[in-house]
Amino acid sequence: MISLERQAIALQRYLDANPQMREEIAGLSEHEQAQQVLWAFEDAAQEQGVEPWELTLQLIAESPEELEVMRLEVHREAAEALGMDWEGYCVINEIELKP
Secondary structure, X not given: OXXXXXXXXXXXXXXXXXXXXXXXXXXXXXXXXXXXXXXXXXHHHHHXXXXXXXXXXXXXXXXXXXXHHHHHHHHHHHHHHHOOOHHHHHHHOOOOOOO
16 A cells, blocks of 8 residues: 555655645645645645646656556555455446556
């Protein structure tokens, strides 16, 4: 799944892209600030119609190709965790593999 390091980078990039949020939460404790950023991040993902893990990858990928590789990596891990074979998982989740 998404490592804590990748998630932290994505949350930082999200916060950097939303400086008004930094001002709004400045008076909160560090824990409360982190919670507010996480909630706003999850809301942003929902507004975009993606899962938070997908938004995380979008924010950390350096190129569209890297984003695609990371997406497939997460899906492979999900298939393994579910005990599913990769081809069956791809069919169920409508994932098209490029040759």
